[in-house]
Amino acid sequence: MRVSQLGMEWEISTIGRIPKLRDAVLIEGLPGIGNVGKLAVDFLIQELKPKKIYEFFSYSFPHSVFVNEQNLVDLPKIELYYTEVKGVPLLLLAGDTQPIDEVSSYHFSNQVLELAQKLGTKEVITIGGIGLSNVPMTPQVFCTGNCKDIVKKYKNGTKINDKIFGVVGPIVGVSGLLVGLSTKKNMKAVSLLAETYGHPMYMGFRGAKEVIHVLNYKFGLNLDTRKIDREIKKLEEVDEEDVADEAPKSKKLPPMKSVWDRSYIG
Helix, strand or coil: CEEEECCEEEEEEECCCCCCCCCEEEEEECCCHHHHHHHHHHHHHHHHCCEEEEEEECCCCCCCCEECCCCCEECCCEEEEEEEECCEEEEEEEECCCCCCHHHHHHHHHHHHHHHHHCCEEEEEEEEEEEECCCCCCCCEEEEECCHHHHHHHHCCCCCECCCECCECCCECHHHHHHHHHHHHCCEEEEEEEEEECCCCCCCHHHHHHHHHHHHHHHCCCCCCHHHHHHHHHHHHHHHHHHCCCHHHHCCCCCCCHHHCCECEC
């Protein structure tokens, strides 16, 4: 299937049979600062074993390829998965990249929401990171949305902080646009943003874990986050050592450009 919008062409491949859903929830986690969203949604995919139903490709993706475990190259792609937990249909949007410019990001986000609507989606959750100048050992999760009801729903019963004004700048990329454009589709949308270190080499595993705690509570996923601890502890230490020799002791990495300080990208 090819979809064209104002000269922007998207190649959307259907994988298998497309389910008919009702009151589904779309959860997005694409690469961004600290890769918090990607790490969280990739963990959901690993543990929940969802079915892939769509693949997205566009020439607006970055002009690069990825080397896979077979030492061969793959073009960048974004994928949409489906599963159901305790009667709630979940759509998981994951991938290698995001569109690289403003226009294509709008087109892609709008296309995702149109597909989600056709699949019976009522709610959208985006996941990302808030970049700090130091590595947070106990990251907070902040929350914003396109209406007060949805923010209240996800704040209740959790440690989520909804006092986000002045904490983040613009929420740039798909994670922000899906929330904003959902208003035009009459869908409620919320963004869960976990604190992380704003260095391009840093992987925000701790922030991703805190978001998983929220999703565990809200959807009864019963995912064992100790798996994250076991799998990421050594990787996180290596990441910090790669960026700064003193990281294991102080958890304080080299200064970064002020543009990343308590800002959010993607």
